[in-house]
Amino acid sequence: MKRCPICNKSEEDTVFFGEFCESCARKRMLGDLEGKVKKIDIIKCKSCGRIKFSGEYKENEADTVGRIVGKEISPLKFSLYAYNGKTIEGIATKREHNEVLQAEVVFRADEKNVMCQDCYRRRSGYYEAVFQLRGNSERVKKLARKLNEFFSRYDGFVSKTEEKGNGLDVYVSSKILSAKFIEIGRLKPTISYTLFTVKNNKKIYRNTYALHL
Ligand SMILES: [Zn+2]
Ligand SMILES: [Zn+2]
Known part of the structure; x- marks a missing residue:
């Protein structure tokens, strides 16, 4: 008959786990965990x-x-x-x-x-692209609102919105989301690029999308 090598209980007295009784096996497992x-x-x-x-x-x-x-x-x-x-x-x-x-x-x-x-970028005013919205002020405001909704729906954010004489500049967190927004809205912006930073020998640009509405 099997006997626990630690406490000497037999299979008749208690349940076993492997070669040890369950209670000794549990103590060994807890001891291992504590050490590990x-x-x-x-x-x-x-x-x-x-x-x-x-x-x-x-x-x-x-x-x-x-x-x-x-x-x-x-x-x-x-x-x-x-x-x-x-x-x-x-x-x-x-x-x-x-x-x-x-x-x-x-x-x-x-x-x-x-x-x-994500939080660091939000706080530090991080942005990868700017939408320059110009033209009819109602249309400009409407598109700025849509940008806000779109970016928050997809886990992005608008880091700031600046009033310009004839419209709004909307700074946004992601170039990828910007491209998606433009695609979905079938917008035809004029795109320009400014050097943002150089990382691992790669020049990283910020995109500006100029839209006349
Ligand atoms: Zn035992
Ligand atoms: Zn966070």
């Missing part, structure tokens, strides 16, 4: 609250914290129970052959507050 994971780093944007996971900021806090822990304790699985910025509680699951072992675990979390690139 001292604390879990959580990188959180102090402005939008999103949490970084594999290079991207994610909206769903619980889901993301769960995935961060899961990656840390792999091949064990983790399901989140609670997170308060200082501790992470949940259930760790170990699977071996057809046996399953679970334990409640608590990890110390080290939450680092940063500012994500």
